[in-house]
Every structure is written in structure tokens, then in C-alpha cells.
Amino acid sequence: MKVLVLGAGVIGTTSAYFLAKQGHDVTVIDRQESVAMEASHANAGCLSYGFTSPLASPGLPFNILKWALSGRSPLVVNPNMSIETIKFMYRLYKNCNSKSYEVNKSRMLRIANYSQKALLQIEADFDINYVQRKQGSLQLFWDSKEIDKAKKDISILEKFNIKSELLDPEGCLKIEPGLRYVKNQIAGGIQFTDDFTGNCYLFSNEIYKKCLEMGVNFEFKTEINAIETHNNAVSAVLTSKGEFKADCYSVSLGSHSNNILSQIGIQTPIYPVKGYSITLPVLADKDAPQSTIMDERNKIAITRLGDTIRVAGIAHLTDFNKELRAKSLESLKQGIDRLFPNSYEQTNDLNFWTGFRPSTPDSTPIIGPTPYSNLYLNTGHGTLGWTMSAGSGKLLANLISGSEPEISLEGIDMSRYSFANRTPQNYG
Known part of the structure; x- marks a missing residue:
């Protein structure tokens, strides 16, 4: 399956790794010149x-x-x-x-706990050094x-x-x-x-190198202008380098996710x-x-x-x-x-x-499907993008591959917000 990942921070890059590992043909688009150039670049460095x-x-x-x-x-x-x-x-x-505090903390811990296991899996997959x-x-x-x-x-x-x-x-x-x-x-x-x-920037670059070995295509210095939809699905992404088409799409644009998603009616509270x-x-x-x-x-x-x-x-x-x-x-x-x-x-x-x-106001990321049949979200991680990156990437890849999620999606996908009950036809 062809998968287009929007965003090359630690979340998007790790998503690409697990998607490629599961056999997908992956392309990653980002407006920056390399991976992890924004929120992932010089964060606190703790995997909490x-x-x-x-x-x-x-x-x-x-x-x-x-x-x-x-x-x-x-x-x-x-x-x-x-x-x-x-x-x-x-x-x-x-x-x-x-x-709310107990509910939100429990959801966050569920992802964090899973993410630690996923990171250890990456370390077992290949020799990776991120101090x-x-x-x-x-x-x-x-x-x-x-x-x-x-x-x-x-x-x-x-x-x-x-x-x-x-x-x-x-x-x-x-x-x-x-x-x-x-x-x-x-x-x-x-x-x-x-x-x-560990150094998130170094980690992201090590994952990037491994992704290249696995055949992942990265399109840097590429502005994402719009998402096109047809029949309740995404049909293309329009960029400064032209049109990109895929079978499935994932948004990992961090704080900029709203800018692109609002065009198709998804108002994430990021x-x-x-x-x-x-x-x-x-x-x-x-x-x-x-x-x-x-x-x-x-x-x-x-x-x-x-x-x-x-x-x-x-x-x-x-x-x-x-x-x-x-x-x-x-x-x-x-x-x-x-x-x-x-x-x-x-x-x-x-x-x-x-x-x-x-x-997000509840500090829990938004990972999972949307009302569009081939569009997924992996964003909104707040201060814990580095901590949750491996687990979020693996969870997203499993969902796109149709595999049974290894943790519950309860309270993690966008359905916890009221706008998730709308259909694409209602979106402006």
C-alpha cells in the first residue's frame, strides 16, 4: 500500500519506520530541509x-x-x-x-508504556545510538x-x-x-x-537513515498547501512540488496540523x-x-x-x-x-x-482514524512527543495495516471530541 506521511518530526519519521517495516511504500513530506527541525529539535531529552x-x-x-x-x-x-x-x-x-486528571493521565500512561516497548523493539532491530x-x-x-x-x-x-x-x-x-x-x-x-x-534529534536522524535503507522516500522543502477529498476519502495532497497521491494518508504536522486539517473540516483542539x-x-x-x-x-x-x-x-x-x-x-x-x-x-x-x-487541552495525543476512510492522525503529543513517538508510530502503522491494535484506542483517537460524530459531507 502507498502511504503518504505529512510531517518529518520524530512522530512522522517513526511512523514511516514502522510503516516501511510492515511492507508499505512510504513517502514523507515536510517543509523543512531535514527531519526533526521543529518541536523535536532541542526538546528536554527525557523519555518520561x-x-x-x-x-x-x-x-x-x-x-x-x-x-x-x-x-x-x-x-x-x-x-x-x-x-x-x-x-x-x-x-x-x-x-x-x-x-479528568486521572482519566487523562491513565490514557497518557497507556501510550507511554506501550511506547517504551516499541523503542526497545527499535533498538533490537538495528544498532542505534542517540546518546x-x-x-x-x-x-x-x-x-x-x-x-x-x-x-x-x-x-x-x-x-x-x-x-x-x-x-x-x-x-x-x-x-x-x-x-x-x-x-x-x-x-x-x-x-x-x-x-x-536521549537526544531526540539524533534519534530522528538515525531513524531517517534506516528509513532510507528501507526504501522510504523523503520530500523536504515541500510546502503542503491543501488536501483534496472525493467520496469521503482523501484523493491527493497538493504541495509546492505538485500533487502527491497515495492509498492512505497520515497527518503528523504537530502544531501545524490544524492549518491543513481545518480545510477539510477537522477542527482539532491542538x-x-x-x-x-x-x-x-x-x-x-x-x-x-x-x-x-x-x-x-x-x-x-x-x-x-x-x-x-x-x-x-x-x-x-x-x-x-x-x-x-x-x-x-x-x-x-x-x-x-x-x-x-x-x-x-x-x-x-x-x-x-x-x-x-x-x-491538546487534555494532554493526550490524537492517534487513529478520521471520518475520511483513508486519513489518519498522529499528532497532538504536547511535551511528550519524544516519549510517545515509538509507540505512536507503531500504533498508527498497525491501524493502517489493518492489524489489531496492541493497546486500546479508547480516549486516544479523535472520537473523544464532539466533532468526530460528523460525516465528511458536513465539513466545510
Whole structure:
């Protein structure tokens, strides 16, 4: 079967790998010059199979107020809010309750758990190096209230056999010796022992090379202009390089998915939540992080990637504004200095980066069929595209191949949104 994948981020590239592995003739289209050039390019680097949580939580509205009063907020909203920003915030607020939080977290963990197995399958398939480490991750707490709140999540984790261990400050230092400078300030942490770390950009490029060996065709520097439909099916995709036809189509365009899908009436509630990162050279291994540390209070992730340290965070609601915000850079620098003050070489080249996380209000991606018989979605992964990429790609390939999904699609495909009940004839 000929399959056309729209988007060459980590989601689209991994989808192409599993589709090709199942025998399909695959073409991938992307407007960039190579794979993983947008949200996948310089993300936090953590494969958070255990530390997987929705942005919308029961305490988020109060935290937003608290952060605003403190003048140091990990969630930033552009005061000139667009209609799309307002809609996303309202939908996010509707998910800020205990019931929705548990449902959404369970769905996310289902995908994450499956994705870990799929990634290990890729590693068994061929020799792949993406400076991976498999030393777990540490969610760090500054007071007992944060620990008590985190304990409520453990029962959900246990349902999915996610291994976690509550640690006191001494226990945190055993796995992350570089935290000794803040030993007397932290209250403890939770270690997610099965979490990994790795460079998403390197991974995507390794998958890309393997895809080429398997016969996958990549069309870069190709603008996607429109999707044409006929008789309740997609008939072609119109691009700057002409018309592309296939038997089946998949959309993995991240935050840009709405731009193309809205033309055929599919209004996915995906919003571009802007994130930032800096990447620093390691100065001394004994002072540097060994894996991923999530600073729970300040919502900043610090990850060891080979001989560099990636510091990532901030949720900036500002539509597609690409400006590199000075205050965000300051927050990230404060984040690394707070925990690992002597870990990196002082340099003016911080590799300051920003990207748009394709976020749904329930933080669960949209994977599966659409009302069009040959069109599938694999998008909306938010901050967890790297974590969920392998499982999402394999799930999509199984669906397109007509194989029985290895996990339930309940709450994962677009049917959880009311617009999914329409037929293509109703779409404008």
C-alpha cells in the first residue's frame, strides 16, 4: 500500500519506520530541509514513561495565581490573547478536576508504556545510538506538600506497573551526586526507575537513515498547501512540488496540523504551547546531572545528553510567536544554577532554542482514524512527543495495516471530541 506521511518530526519519521517495516511504500513530506527541525529539535531529552502527567490538574488554576504573584511563572500568557489562546485556556480549565486528571493521565500512561516497548523493539532491530541512558529520572521536591501531592499519582502509576521509589534527600544524592549543593534545601524526590534519556534529534536522524535503507522516500522543502477529498476519502495532497497521491494518508504536522486539517473540516483542539531550552557543555561529571531531573516547583527539566546538559521548560501561550524571550532564558539559567551550579562550562553560546509543542487541552495525543476512510492522525503529543513517538508510530502503522491494535484506542483517537460524530459531507 502507498502511504503518504505529512510531517518529518520524530512522530512522522517513526511512523514511516514502522510503516516501511510492515511492507508499505512510504513517502514523507515536510517543509523543512531535514527531519526533526521543529518541536523535536532541542526538546528536554527525557523519555518520561513514568513521569507522564497532564498539564491540566486540579491545582493548576491556584498555581497560576500563585506564580503570577511571585513574578516567576513557568506558565506565561501573552496579554494580547487571541481567540485560539482563549479557547485553549478554557478547554484546559475544563480538565482541571480530579476525575479528568486521572482519566487523562491513565490514557497518557497507556501510550507511554506501550511506547517504551516499541523503542526497545527499535533498538533490537538495528544498532542505534542517540546518546541514550537508562538510569531513570528524578522528580525533585522542595517541601513536604509537593511530596504529598505526588503520592496521589502513585496509585495510578501502579495500575500500569510503572516502577517508582520515594526518596529522601540522601536517596536523591545517591543517584544524582551533583545535587549535594542543595542537599539541605530539598525535601526529597520520586525516582522513576524505568525512564530513559536521549537526544531526540539524533534519534530522528538515525531513524531517517534506516528509513532510507528501507526504501522510504523523503520530500523536504515541500510546502503542503491543501488536501483534496472525493467520496469521503482523501484523493491527493497538493504541495509546492505538485500533487502527491497515495492509498492512505497520515497527518503528523504537530502544531501545524490544524492549518491543513481545518480545510477539510477537522477542527482539532491542538494549540502551539511554546517551550524553550538551552544546551550547555559539561564542565565536571561529578557536578553534572546523570539523567533527568524535573524541578517540580519551577517546572524545569534538566537532562544529561552525552557531554552536554539540556535545560528545558516554560509553557508560553503566545500562538506562533517565534521570538526568543529574554525572561525565559533567565529562568532556564536560574534552573540549572539552582541545582547544579558548577556543572557546565561558562559560555556565551547557550544554544537558546524555542519550539511549539502541539498540545491538546487534555494532554493526550490524537492517534487513529478520521471520518475520511483513508486519513489518519498522529499528532497532538504536547511535551511528550519524544516519549510517545515509538509507540505512536507503531500504533498508527498497525491501524493502517489493518492489524489489531496492541493497546486500546479508547480516549486516544479523535472520537473523544464532539466533532468526530460528523460525516465528511458536513465539513466545510
